[in-house]
Amino acid sequence: MLSLNSVTLTVPSAEAPLLSDITLHLPGGHFGAIVGPSGCGKSTLLKAIAGILPHTGGSIHWQGRDLNEHDLAPHELGYVPQFTCAHPALTVGENIHYAARLRLADSKQNIQALVERVQAEVGLTDLHDRRASVLSGGQLRRLGLAMELTTNPNLLLADEVTSGLDPKSEEEIILLLAQLARHTGRLILLVTHSLRFLGEYDSVTVLTQGRLAYAAHPDMLASYFGVSSPEEVYPTLGQKEPDEWSAEWSASPNELGFEVESTLEDLTERMFSDQETEIIPLPGFWSQSTTWLTRRLKLFFRDRTQTCLQGLLLFAFPVVVTLFAYQGLPAVRNMSMGSDADVVQQLKETLAFTVQSSRTGTLVSGLAMFQVILLALMGSNNSAREVVGDRAVLEKEKLAGLRPGAALAGMTAFLFLLVLVQSAWMTLFVRAVCQFPGDLLAQWMPFALVTASMTTLCLAISSWATSGEQSSLGSLYLVGFQLPLSGAILALPEFLGWGVRPLISAYWAWSGYLQTLRDTRFYDLVRAITETPLAGGQISAWMLCLHLGVGLLAAYLGIRRSDWR
Amino acid sequence: MSRRAHQKTSPSAGVWLLGAFLVLGGLGAFFLQKDTNPYRTVEPLKPSDYLENANSLRGNVYRLEGMISGSLGWSQEKGRLFSLRVSQGDKDFPLPILVPSAFREINLQKGQRYRLKARVNEDGLLQIEDMTKA
Numbered sequence: 001m002l003s004l005n006s007v008t009l010t011v012p013s014a015e016a017p018l019l020s021d022i023t024l025h026l027p028g029g030h031f032g033a034i035v036g037p038s039g040c041g042k043s044t045l046l047k048a049i050a051g052i053l054p055h056t057g058g059s060i061h062w063q064g065r066d067l068n069e070h071d072l073a074p075h076e077l078g079y080v081p082q083f084t085c086a087h088p089a090l091t092v093g094e095n096i097h098y099a100a101r102l103r104l105a106d107s108k109q110n111i112q113a114l115v116e117r118v119q120a121e122v123g124l125t126d127l128h129d130r131r132a133s134v135l136s137g138g139q140l141r142r143l144g145l146a147m148e149l150t151t152n153p154n155l156l157l158a159d160e161v162t163s164g165l166d167p168k169s170e171e172e173i174i175l176l177l178a179q180l181a182r183h184t185g186r187l188i189l190l191v192t193h194s195l196r197f198l199g200e201y202d203s204v205t206v207l208t209q210g211r212l213a214y215a216a217h218p219d220m221l222a223s224y225f226g227v228s229s230p231e232e233v234y235p236t237l238g239q240k241e242p243d244e245w246s247a248e249w250s251a252s253p254n255e256l257g258f259e260v261e262s263t264l265e266d267l268t269e270r271m272f273s274d275q276e277t278e279i280i281p282l283p284g285f286w287s288q289s290t291t292w293l294t295r296r297l298k299l300f301f302r303d304r305t306q307t308c309l310q311g312l313l314l315f316a317f318p319v320v321v322t323l324f325a326y327q328g329l330p331a332v333r334n335m336s337m338g339s340d341a342d343v344v345q346q347l348k349e350t351l352a353f354t355v356q357s358s359r360t361g362t363l364v365s366g367l368a369m370f371q372v373i374l375l376a377l378m379g380s381n382n383s384a385r386e387v388v389g390d391r392a393v394l395e396k397e398k399l400a401g402l403r404p405g406a407a408l409a410g411m412t413a414f415l416f417l418l419v420l421v422q423s424a425w426m427t428l429f430v431r432a433v434c435q436f437p438g439d440l441l442a443q444w445m446p447f448a449l450v451t452a453s454m455t456t457l458c459l460a461i462s463s464w465a466t467s468g469e470q471s472s473l474g475s476l477y478l479v480g481f482q483l484p485l486s487g488a489i490l491a492l493p494e495f496l497g498w499g500v501r502p503l504i505s506a507y508w509a510w511s512g513y514l515q516t517l518r519d520t521r522f523y524d525l526v527r528a529i530t531e532t533p534l535a536g537g538q539i540s541a542w543m544l545c546l547h548l549g550v551g552l553l554a555a556y557l558g559i560r561r562s563d564w565r
Numbered sequence: 566m567s568r569r570a571h572q573k574t575s576p577s578a579g580v581w582l583l584g585a586f587l588v589l590g591g592l593g594a595f596f597l598q599k600d601t602n603p604y605r606t607v608e609p610l611k612p613s614d615y616l617e618n619a620n621s622l623r624g625n626v627y628r629l630e631g632m633i634s635g636s637l638g639w640s641q642e643k644g645r646l647f648s649l650r651v652s653q654g655d656k657d658f659p660l661p662i663l664v665p666s667a668f669r670e671i672n673l674q675k676g677q678r679y680r681l682k683a684r685v686n687e688d689g690l691l692q693i694e695d696m697t698k699a
Contacts, residue, residue, distance in 0.1 A: 051568030071569045335675040337636035353676060399570045502590050518698055524677045527699070542593040550586050557582075561574040 001063060002026045002049070002155065002187055008057030009048055009210075018044045019055070019210045021246060026189070026203065028154065031181035033198070033218070034191045036207035037234050042191040043082070045207065046157050049189070050079050050399065052564050062155065074103060074401030075280040078148030078156040082163065085396045086143050088133035089302040090295075092124050095132055099147035101291040103401050105283040114150060122146045122176060138169030142176070149180075151280055151400070156180070156188045167196065174200050195230040208237045213245035224252075282401045285409070292402075292410025300414070313381065314422055317374040318429040325367060328435040330360055332521040354528075361525035365514070367434060369488040371426055372450055372509045376479050378422045379454030382415050384475040387462040387559060395564050404560040412552065415455050423448040438516035442537070446512030449544035453505045454479065456551025463558025466565070482506035487532030497532070505547050507532075512540030603697060604628035604682045610691075612651045612658035619689035629691075630680045630699050633673055634659060641666070646690075647673060649681075663692045671696070 002025070009019040019041050026032055034042045047053040049060060051071060060067045062076070086095045096115045104111065119125045122142040127135065132143060141161045148156060158177065162170040174190070178200045181188040190201075198204060198218040206214040206221070214224055222229060225236050237245065283291070300306060335353050387394065398404060427444040430436065436443065458475040465471035483489065485500050486507040492500060501507050515537040517523040527534070535543075567573065598605065610627035631651035638646040644665040650657050662683060664673065673679075678699040683691040 051570040054568060054571050067568065074569075337675055357676075395570075521674065523698065524674070527678060528676065536597065539594060539597040542597055543590060546586060546589055546593070550582060553582060554579075557574045557578050560572055562570060562572045564570075 001028060001061075003061040004049070004058065005061070006058035007045075007048060007055045007060060009044060009053060009055045010057075017056075017210055018053075019048060020242075022058070022207075022212050023250075024205060024212070024215050026187055028187050029182060029185040030202045031178045031188045031200070032190070032203040032205060033201045034189055034205045034207065035193065035195060036213075037237060038193065039209075040207040041210040042193070042207055043159050044210070045205075046079075046159050046189065046191050047564070049155075050077060050157055052079075052395075052399070052562070072155065073279070074282060074399070075151040076154055077399070078151065078153035079396070079399055080141075080144045080148050080156070080158040080161050081392070081396060082160045083392055084132070084140050084144060085147060085393050086132040086140065087295075087299060087393075089131065089299050091129050091131050092119065092135070092143055092146075093128040094298075095143060096146050096150065098291060098295045099400070100150040101283065102288055102397060103151050103280075103282065105281045105287065118146045118149045121149060121180070136169070137165050138172060141165070141169075141173055145173075145176070148400075152184075154186055156186055158188065158190045160191055160193070162190070162192055162194060170194065171197055195233065198230055206233065206237075208245055209242040211242035211246035213237060213242070213249055215249070282403075285403055285406050288403055288406035289409035289413065292407055293413045296410060296414045309381075310418065313378050314425055317378065318371075318426050321367060321370050321374065321426075321430050322433040324370075325363060325434040328433075329364065329522065332356065332360060332525065334521070357525045357528040360522065361527075361529035364517070364522045365488060365510075365526045365530060367430070367436075368513045369483065369486065369506065369510050371430060371447060372506050372513070373479070373483055375423060375426055375447055375451040375509075376454040376482055376506060379419065379451045380458045380475040380479045382418050382422075382455045383411075383459040384462055384472050385468050386411055386415070386459055387555070388465045388468050388471045389462075391563055392565065394559070395562065398562075405556060408552070408556050408559055411459065411555075412456070415459065416452060419448060419451045419455055423451045436517070437520050437522070442516045443513060446509040446537075446540060446544065449512075449541060449548065450505050450509035453544050453547035453551060456548050456555060457505075458551075460551045460554035460558060463555045466563075486510055488530070491531035502543060505544060508535060508540040508543045508547075511535040512537050512544070515540070602680070604680060604695070607682055610651075610683070612653045612660055615660060615685075615691070616658060619685060622685040623687060623689060624685065626682065626684045626694065627691075628680065628682050629660070630678065631660070633675055633677045633679065635675060636673075637661060644668070645673070649679075649691075661690055663690045664696075665693060668693060668696065 004022050004024040007019055007022040008017055010017040022045065034045060036042050044053060048055045051067065062072060090098070093115060096118055097111065100111045100114055104114070106114070116125070119128060122145050124139065124142055124146060127139060132140065135143065144161065145158070162173050165173065174197050177188050177190060180186060181202070198221065201218050203216060204214065204218040204221055205212070214221065216224070218230075221233065225233050227233060227236055282288075333352070333356060335349050394402075394407065397407070423444060427440070427447050431440065431443065457478060458471075461474040461478065462471045465474060482504055483506060485492065485504045487497060487501065488507070488510050491497070511534045514523060514526055514534055517526075605628075607626060607628040610629045612629075615622060629649070629651055631649040633647055634650040635648045636645065637648055644663055647662050647664060648659045649662045651660050652658075662681065663686070664671070679696050680699045681691075681693055682695040683693050686692040
């Protein structure tokens, strides 16, 4: 049984409360509609019940407990939002399968059996292998319902799931919901602006500008408002102030609404039946992470555009680097060590060496930094839209029990696979073509770390951004400032360098890479042309690991916070 | 207590994150600095003192940094003798450094910069005990 007692919801940005003094009692095994004109607070009420929007006054009780003190467990609540939570590239069966695996700790066989049962329940068995991208509107809504039914929730909230559907599809969904409510004892609330098929509901709740105007049987709706048909209710609502409607309803005879006594009986019955209610455990952290990872990999390989783009960057970028030294690094001519040459000869030799230092040193330093910047760009491309692109789906899945840390672990595992391939290929290809000397593993390490740190930092940006464009812009600026602030091209002023360099991943990767050439003449030539101090290999690796850690932590905080839009 | 679906992140989280980064970065720089300056605990050599009276410094160990400016000689037993240009203030001083045979694997070239740990030997020469590129 659901009880709302004088529930109010105010937000600082709105003058009037979004919900005001809503009192409602609804029993289990019940199918109720929440209706009203656009902007009256229907979806807001549903979100307040789900906890997505915090109510600022009054209380909400579910089966006798205050939800502010003891919230709905993931398996108790099903919430079907207006937007689709299904991944278009996955089939119907796969979408339900992954939804179940993220919410239930159970064996593969049991989950498979559950998927088949739920599909049958919503009438999607014949569409098991069809991709969500080709489903009709009504079929997509059924799929959304099916994903919520995997945990068999006692409370199912559906927000405008019939919007935009043709009358036949609308009727099918409503009949399905009515059947689910009556045959399984669930309380199902449907937000709709449509007043068709009222006879299928057990109750209708009418809102007007955040106030409760009516909450009772649908067959008394027209007579209560003094109209001949339900379609005339909305225009009639505009004839009085919302406060008047609310006051009228509060003063109306009890038989119109649900008796408190009847809800108390229901509560008593529920209290005893709750002892037998199965508490469904969530899957473990690593189970959820692994599910996220396997789903992400599947989505990646099915997205032709993404895979082609990644492939293009992977192979094109190293080729671009090697264009500047495709014949290998030039040999270094050393100055003579003896002092028996005349002064003019010595000066000529010094001049020639200076010119060589300038050319070869600039080339080596430039190639190192070019690789770093391109890897940073790849890292940014990896994750700039990873979170923000599917934020709504992520919030929905968190509501269903997905741990933010598990989602992050899955994302990180996927992204680090990309990092591994990108950094390894860049190191191997450029080293082979340009014939860079030095230890291979030591050269790969700074490249892997800078790609990983840029990936996690852009993942953090993505987790805090409010739109894809904002995230892409932020990531672009982050990469764009790496080169000028690294000091590889122009040395920063001393006072600025100490403050800025610790924050620039590219500087540490560039330094770390050049340290692997320390035993060669190339290192001397680079030192001759750069005024920026080169950091040691260990400190470079440490700082890059710190950047990576900061990115991961910031991404976790961004994913953990609620961001329903 | 906030509902499950409405989690907030404290505004101070960003400050804590930045603070942790600065502290850990600073600690890392402090403990790993020997990677860049391994002889930082050794006394630095003043070239002017050495050139004034090298014999009075016999047996002492110093650190110095400079550029190889030329080769002065070679002996199979004693090693290689180089000239190292070391700066003190705005002046450059050429100092003789003896690189023992134990360091024969290191190719020294004119123009290279090195950090050295050297002992003033019985002949008054700066004999290398350890060296690393600067």
